[in-house]
Amino acid sequence: MKIRLHIVGLIVCLILISDLANAQERRRSTDSTRTRRYGRLSGDSTRIRPRLPDSIRTRRWDYAIVVTAGGGLSxxxxHLxxxxxxxxxxxxxxxxxASLRVMWYPDHRLRVGIETGWTTMYSYRGEVLGERTHVYVSAVPVLLVFSMPLAWVRGFERNLVRRMAVTVGTGAYVNHSRMDYAGKVESNTLSLGWMAAASYTYPVGRRFRIAGELKWYDAVAVENAAFTAELQLVWRAFSW
Incomplete structure (x- = not known):
């Protein structure tokens, strides 16, 4: 219950931050329009520079379905x-x-989607009473995820933060275990859990990006948790 409350609170915070970022962007857009229409005041020496777009879209009014696939090391x-x-x-x-994420990019900062994949949790082998044994545990997440880019953070246009995003998710993990000891025994256990991640995205084309992401998976009920580092390919599959 505490984990659920933390996740809900974090999502609410992301929504509030998204609203604040949208308000700031609308205010900057209005100021820029006024400047272009009426010119700068005689005493204003500040130059207005164009704001860089988000790390995956070209116009703010685009809607998009974005697919991210990646893999790495966990x-x-x-405790084992x-x-x-x-x-x-x-x-x-x-x-x-390995992970697969499908996100909907609406006309505001807070994005929503689903994520699944597969990751090894741990394995060990040895001997018990002279018999060889091997235990292997993995997990498949099925998560509802929310993501927010940090492009609205003020600073220099080439600031590192402007290509970063934070992602949180909650849902279920299918935990698979296999034990080879005097035969083979396999079992699957369903567990509630959550995920948190931070990523950096770099454009390599009009529809493609590459990203690096650090992620924390936590299957709470079975007390399995893993830290992953992934290299990802980001594809803007559809936009309108």
Missing amino acids: YYST GVPPGLEQARISRFGVP
Whole structure:
């Protein structure tokens, strides 16, 4: 319940920040229009420079469906319960995650979409009573995600922050475990959880971007959590 309240509070904060950013942008747009129409005041020596567009769109009134796919490296970052009788244990906290995200970009800053994928949580192998054993645990997230670019942050036009975005999500994780010990046993467990991420996007074409993203996955009920670093391809599939 506390995790849900934190997620709801964070989403509300993003909505409020989005409204504030939109108000600031409308005010800047109005000032720019007035300046072009009437000219600058004689005592105003400030030059008005064009604002850079968002990291994925070309005009603010565009609507778009954006698909992001990526992969990288994950690290299992919580307690790992290894059986005390395991001998010659070899433990791996690293994995190779993959993710797929589909987002709707509306005419304001707060974006919404869904995310899924797959990531290794951990694995270990060794011997129990002379028998070889191997345990492997992975997770598939199914999340409702909200994202906000930081292009509205004031500063220099080439400021690093202007190509960054923050993303949060909540939903379910399908946790898959496989144990090879005197036979093979597999099981799937459904768990509620959440996700938080920060990304940097760089344009490489009219419809394509590349991005780097740091992400935290947390399947709360089963206490599985992983930190991932991904390289992503961002594709603006449709716009209108």
